[in-house]
Amino acid sequence: MKSKELDPDILARILRFQQGELNEYHTYANLAKLTKDKNNRRILEKISADERRHYLILQNATGKEFTPNGFRIRFFSLLGSVLELSFALRLMEKGRSLI
Numbered sequence: 001m002k003s004k005e006l007d008p009d010i011l012a013r014i015l016r017f018q019q020g021e022l023n024e025y026h027t028y029a030n031l032a033k034l035t036k037d038k039n040n041r042r043i044l045e046k047i048s049a050d051e052r053r054h055y056l057i058l059q060n061a062t063g064k065e066f067t068p069n070g071f072r073i074r075f076f077s078l079l080g081s082v083l084e085l086s087f088a089l090r091l092m093e094k095g096r097s098l099i
């Protein structure tokens with residue numbers, strides 16, 4: 001099903017999720033680079049790859065491409081680097097549930 005066949009409200013929600021997946025892909029990748037712990041780095045890289053895959057699935061469904069939201073990515077990457085990583089991740093997931 002392509003985006004022009006979808007209900008506009010549903011399409012708008014899917015597009016927000018698609019943008020979120022792209023932002024999270026880049027944010028997790030940044031956090032992985034900043035993390036010194038090898039095990040945490042490997043987990044963050046895996047999550048980043050999963051988020052990229054989710055983005056590509058939604059991109060295939062909507063036919064739309066997005067650019068990453070640089071501000072949001074830098075914000076959560078900075079939080080992850082100066083605060084406890086788990087706190088930044090919880091905050092990011094909470095922001096996602098508000099979509």
Ligand SMILES: [Fe+2]
Pocket residue numbers: 021050051054
């Ligand atoms: Fe995802």
